[in-house]
Amino acid sequence: MTSKQKPAKESHVTMTELVLPNDTNPLNNLMGGRLMHWMDIVSAIAAQKHSNQIVVTASVDNVSFSKPITLGSVVTLTAQVTRAFNSSMEVFIEVMAENIPKGERIDSNTAFYTFVAVDSFGKPIDVCEVIPENEKEKELYEGALRRRQLRLILSKRMKAEDATELKSLFD
Numbered sequence: 001m002t003s004k005q006k007p008a009k010e011s012h013v014t015m016t017e018l019v020l021p022n023d024t025n026p027l028n029n030l031m032g033g034r035l036m037h038w039m040d041i042v043s044a045i046a047a048q049k050h051s052n053q054i055v056v057t058a059s060v061d062n063v064s065f066s067k068p069i070t071l072g073s074v075v076t077l078t079a080q081v082t083r084a085f086n087s088s089m090e091v092f093i094e095v096m097a098e099n100i101p102k103g104e105r106i107d108s109n110t111a112f113y114t115f116v117a118v119d120s121f122g123k124p125i126d127v128c129e130v131i132p133e134n135e136k137e138k139e140l141y142e143g144a145l146r147r148r149q150l151r152l153i154l155s156k157r158m159k160a161e162d163a164t165e166l167k168s169l170f171d
Helices: 032-051 135-154 164-168
Strands: 012-018 054-065 074-085 088-099 104-118
Touching: 012 032, 032 054, 032 074, 032 088, 032 104, 054 135, 074 135, 088 135, 104 135, 135 164
Parallel strands: none
Antiparallel strands: 012 074, 054 104, 074 088, 088 104
C-alpha cells in the first residue's frame, strides 16, 4: 500500500482517563499540562492510524481551557484527523469530563494539533488525503486550510499576502 492510498483503519480515536490526585493542582483540578499530554497521545494515535506511519508532533494551537476538570472525573478525549497536507495532518481533539456520582458532564476543552508522518530515519513522508463524510467533518476540513495558513504565517514560514484562503475571509 502506498502512503497516498486510503488508510487501513478509522482515524477517529477515543481515549478515557481518570483524574487522580497526582494529576491535579492545589485546587484539585486537572493540571493543564497533564491534559495536553493526554491530548497529544490521543491525537498522535489518530494521526498514526490515518497515515499508517510513525508521526511526530509539529505544532499545538488553539488549546481552549473553558471549564476546569475536577479530581475523580472521568475524562473522554476524542481525536480525528481533519485534513492532510502532503506529510502533515491536522487533528481536532474534543475533551469531555464526567463526574459520575453527580451525573454531570461538561464539554471542557478543544484543540488542534498538527503531526507529520515520518519514515524510520525521521524524514517526512506523504500521507493519504482525508475524505470528510458528514457535515461536522466537512466543516472541519474546509477550515483546516485557513488554520494551516495562519500557523504558517505565525511561524514565519508564509507571508501574509500569500495566504489566499485567509485573505478571502476579508474580501
